[in-house]
Amino acid sequence: MSDQVSPSFNQSSGNESTACDQVDTSARLFFLLGHSLVFLVGLLLNGFTLKVYFCRAQQQQSSSVTVYLKNLVAADFLISLCLPLRILNYSRTSVHIHLVYCNFGASAFYLNMYASILFMGYIAANRYLKIVHPLGTHIFQTVRAAHIISTLTWLFLLAPVITYATLSLLSQKPSSPVPLSLGCDALHSQLLSTVYKVIHSCSVLVFLLVLVSLIFFYHSTSRRLSLAQKRQPASSSSKKLAKSRRNMLVLVSVFFVCFVPYHLVRLPYAFLRKRCSWSQTFFYLKEVTVLLSVLNVCLDPLIYFIFCKAFRAQLNLKRAFRLTQATERRSSDGRMSIRFNRTTSLTTTTRQNSLL
Numbered sequence: 001m002s003d004q005v006s007p008s009f010n011q012s013s014g015n016e017s018t019a020c021d022q023v024d025t026s027a028r029l030f031f032l033l034g035h036s037l038v039f040l041v042g043l044l045l046n047g048f049t050l051k052v053y054f055c056r057a058q059q060q061q062s063s064s065v066t067v068y069l070k071n072l073v074a075a076d077f078l079i080s081l082c083l084p085l086r087i088l089n090y091s092r093t094s095v096h097i098h099l100v101y102c103n104f105g106a107s108a109f110y111l112n113m114y115a116s117i118l119f120m121g122y123i124a125a126n127r128y129l130k131i132v133h134p135l136g137t138h139i140f141q142t143v144r145a146a147h148i149i150s151t152l153t154w155l156f157l158l159a160p161v162i163t164y165a166t167l168s169l170l171s172q173k174p175s176s177p178v179p180l181s182l183g184c185d186a187l188h189s190q191l192l193s194t195v196y197k198v199i200h201s202c203s204v205l206v207f208l209l210v211l212v213s214l215i216f217f218y219h220s221t222s223r224r225l226s227l228a229q230k231r232q233p234a235s236s237s238s239k240k241l242a243k244s245r246r247n248m249l250v251l252v253s254v255f256f257v258c259f260v261p262y263h264l265v266r267l268p269y270a271f272l273r274k275r276c277s278w279s280q281t282f283f284y285l286k287e288v289t290v291l292l293s294v295l296n297v298c299l300d301p302l303i304y305f306i307f308c309k310a311f312r313a314q315l316n317l318k319r320a321f322r323l324t325q326a327t328e329r330r331s332s333d334g335r336m337s338i339r340f341n342r343t344t345s346l347t348t349t350t351r352q353n354s355l356l
Contacts, residue, residue, distance in 0.1 A: 027284065032090040034291050039083040042297030046077040049304055067146035068122045069308055071153075075115035076297040082109040083294065102184035103168045107161040114203060116296055117259060118153050121210035122146075123307060124251055128217040131224060131244050160199045167192050200266060207263050214252050221245045247306045254303065258296040262289035 053070050085105035088097045129138045139145055171189035188196060225241040266289070269282040305312055 027287075028090050031287055031291065032087055035083050035087050035090070035294065038291070038294050038298060039080055039087065042076065042080040042083070042294075045301045046073055046080055046297060049073045049301060050077055062143055064141045064143055064146035065123055065126045065307060067143060067150060068119050068126065069304055071150045072116060072119040072123070072300060073304065075112045075119060076300050078112040079109065079116070079294065079297050082112065099187075102187055103165055106184055107165050110203075111157050111161045113293060113296075114206060115153065115157055116300070117207060117210050117255075118157075119150075120251060120255055120303070121213055122149065123303070124214050124217045124248060127244060127248060127307070128220060131221055131241065160202070164192075164195060164199060167195055197271065204263055204267050207259065211255070211260070214255055218245070218248045218252050221248050250302055250306055254296065254299045258293050258299065262286075262293045265289050 050073055053066075053073060082105055085097070085101050086109060088094075089101040089105070091097075126141055129141055140149075167189075168187065171187075171192050221241070222245055225238065225245050228238045228241050265282065265285045269286045
């Protein structure tokens with residue numbers, strides 16, 4: 001059974017567009033529970049990571065990859081904060097929540113998603129340069145350049161988001177009916193629909209650029225490792241290259257799992273969503289792939305762990321504390337044993353002297 005449009009809205013909203021956007025109750029419940037689970041896990045993991053990077057590791061010397069990692073965790077944390085509004089939108093209980101989500105929530109959500117994509121690309125490029133030029137420091141690898149690139153990236157992403165949100169607010173009229181559907185497409189004017197297609201076309205180009213770069217970086221790392229293993233199979237440089245390739249593989253795998261399915265669906269959906277025969281199918285596919293992309297906030301801690309020594313060090317604090325306690329116990333036991341042996345030896349010597 002499909003959910004009916006709430007009777008509290010104008011009956012003119014129950015047109016063909018709204019009928020095409022109807023979503024089964026079971027599907028809405030699945031998306032709601034899936035996003036809720038990712039929200040809880042992502043908020044916990046990224047909240048802890050923020051605490052590690054911005055509170056406990058402040059006194060440690062920063063590097064360019066640390067700057068990109070901090071921006072990546074910030075983007076993931078902001079995605080987590082955007083999820084409650086998306087979850088409320090799945091409940092389809094309030095037109096005001098739907099309007100806030102379509103005008104601001106969705107834009108903020110996708111802004112942080114593409115921020116994650118770009119910063120993952122920067123991290124991979126940084127590691128690639130370190131492998132290709134291990135003895136030198138490229139300008140891209142300096143901390144100052146990392147801060148500049150990060151700032152420009154956020155400004156670059158904010159520009160289309162602000163444009164979309166402004167046009168969305170200006171195109172809505174107070175007296176116009178608001179269809180209560182999960183998607184925001186029914187609210188688009190002709191101008192906003194064109195802007196929507198342009199933004200998503202540019203977003204796909206950005207994604208493809210990062211995707212091709214990641215494949216190139218991983219292929220180049222693998223090739224360099226093969227050459228090093230042929231020359232000196234058991235050398236320390238070969239082991240470091242093997243570790244770098246494994247790290248790059250984790251990054252590429254997370255990127256493929258989370259973002260490739262979404263972009264295979266998103267661009268066709270942007271252009272074919274007006275056709276009722278395609279609309280509902282692509283809508284379901286889009287929502288499933290969005291859920292996969294959101295899973296990025298739970299998988300990115302793997303990247304933090306393998307690329308940042310400070311993060312690994314903080315995770316090992318409890319283990320180090322236990323080892324320290326065990327060492328102190330052994331030392332204490334050793335000192336007590338020495339004292340006992342000394343006391344026993346002194347008593348034995350005294351008795352022997354008294355017998356003589």
